[in-house]
Amino acid sequence: MAMADAAPVLAITSGEPAGVGPELCLKLAGHDWPGRVVVLADEALLAERMAQVGVSVPLQSYDPGMPAARGTLEVLHTPISVPSRAGCLDAGNARSVLAMLDRAIDGCVRGEFAGMVTAPVHKGVICDAGIAFSGHTEYLAEATAASRVVMMLVGGGLRVALLTTHLPLAAVPAAVTPTALAETLQILDHDLRTRFGLAQPRILVAGLNPHAGEGGHMGREEIDVIEPVLERLRQTGMCLLGPLPADTLFVPHTLSRGDAVLAMYHDQGLPVLKHASFGGGVNVTLGLPIIRTSVDHGTALDLAGTGRADPGSLFAAVRLAFEMAGAGAR
Numbered sequence: 001m002a003m004a005d006a007a008p009v010l011a012i013t014s015g016e017p018a019g020v021g022p023e024l025c026l027k028l029a030g031h032d033w034p035g036r037v038v039v040l041a042d043e044a045l046l047a048e049r050m051a052q053v054g055v056s057v058p059l060q061s062y063d064p065g066m067p068a069a070r071g072t073l074e075v076l077h078t079p080i081s082v083p084s085r086a087g088c089l090d091a092g093n094a095r096s097v098l099a100m101l102d103r104a105i106d107g108c109v110r111g112e113f114a115g116m117v118t119a120p121v122h123k124g125v126i127c128d129a130g131i132a133f134s135g136h137t138e139y140l141a142e143a144t145a146a147s148r149v150v151m152m153l154v155g156g157g158l159r160v161a162l163l164t165t166h167l168p169l170a171a172v173p174a175a176v177t178p179t180a181l182a183e184t185l186q187i188l189d190h191d192l193r194t195r196f197g198l199a200q201p202r203i204l205v206a207g208l209n210p211h212a213g214e215g216g217h218m219g220r221e222e223i224d225v226i227e228p229v230l231e232r233l234r235q236t237g238m239c240l241l242g243p244l245p246a247d248t249l250f251v252p253h254t255l256s257r258g259d260a261v262l263a264m265y266h267d268q269g270l271p272v273l274k275h276a277s278f279g280g281g282v283n284v285t286l287g288l289p290i291i292r293t294s295v296d297h298g299t300a301l302d303l304a305g306t307g308r309a310d311p312g313s314l315f316a317a318v319r320l321a322f323e324m325a326g327a328g329a330r
């Protein structure tokens with residue numbers, strides 16, 4: 001167990017072995033972090049990627065009581081099941097990717113780790129292995145028995161949270177329910193106060209339909225669901241603006257009126273966020289009993305093994321996790 005006043009220890013899951021995660025994790029070594037970073041990865045795979053991208057990073061096996069020497073990378077060996085070639089997915093490794101997540105989650109729940117930072121996994125190859133998987137966010141919710149969690153991306157001066165996450169577009173309208181909206185806004189408001197230090201968060205809520213439904217002529221979710229929920233939550237003291245037409249919500253004048261945006265679905269909010277910050281954005285899961293941040297990008301199979309993947313988002317995710325754990329960034 002980590003001592004309450006000891007430097008926080010973060011678990012960094014290296015994710016899909018064929019993706020850029022393992023080589024990005026190597027770049028964490030030698031940086032002056034305000035605590036310990038422990039990379040969960042297959043040690044032999046890390047050695048292979050080092051050879052492939054032409055770097056040499058001394059690895060030290062993770063020992064809870066013994067922080068690694070500066071310049072080395074602490075590694076908690078989590079074996080892959082079959083050899084992995086950069087850029088080539090193999091469903092045979094899906095279960096080992098999930099075992100890596102399970103180890104990090106377990107360590108966070110037990111207090112061994114102050115939080116976890118995830119490098120990307122490949123959702124499709126995990127599903128190809130016969131495991132229903134739609135993302136870390138949903139997996140973490142289930143693993144920690146959190147009844148609802150909220151995906152929020154932070155970057156480029158924006159905070160964008162999502163009401164629905166990895167759903168087919170056709171399933172989105174039915175998921176815009178009073179309960180889902182109210183609980184999501186309550187989690188967002190709560191975590192903006194407690195984890196991001198905002199005394200009175202102002203949340204801009206997007207409509208679902210073009211022009212926020214144009215008075216009911218282009219869809220009724222705004223009138224039937226969103227407006228009543230916002231009105232009810234305003235009575236509890238929450239500062240909510242909306243439902244706002246999503247096409248003009250992200251113009252600077254409107255953004256200046258809020259601290260965070262709640263988008264109704266994945267591709268309503270994330271393209272704007274990624275346009276503003278790709279390579280430096282961070283994905284945070286709100287509503288969990290543990291701290292979890294992540295990169296803003298995927299497995300980038302086209303770059304895996306080249307050493308050219310940008311580590312900026314991983315670094316930002318690690319910095320934010322340390323800040324959330326109470327350790328200032330260096």
Ligand SMILES: NC(=O)C1=CN([C@@H]2O[C@H](COP(=O)(O)OP(=O)(O)OC[C@H]3O[C@@H](n4cnc5c(N)ncnc54)[C@H](O)[C@@H]3O)[C@@H](O)[C@H]2O)C=CC1
Pocket residue numbers: 020118119120121122123124136283294295296297298299300301302303308309310311
């Ligand atoms: N946190 C996670 O685990 C995430 C996982 N994914 C998964 O990743 C897989 C691939 O997704 P894609 O849509 O192809 O997105 P992607 O982010 O892997 O790639 C999109 C484009 O961005 C580039 N790119 C990505 N990361 C980069 C980096 N660090 N530096 C420079 N360029 C970078 C890629 O080369 C590619 O051109 C999917 O299975 C998806 O679900 C996607 C987002 C987050």
Ligand SMILES: NCC(=O)COP(=O)(O)O
Pocket residue numbers: 134135136137138270283294
């Ligand atoms: N587009 C964000 C994304 O896919 C990340 O999902 P998750 O794995 O963090 O749930």
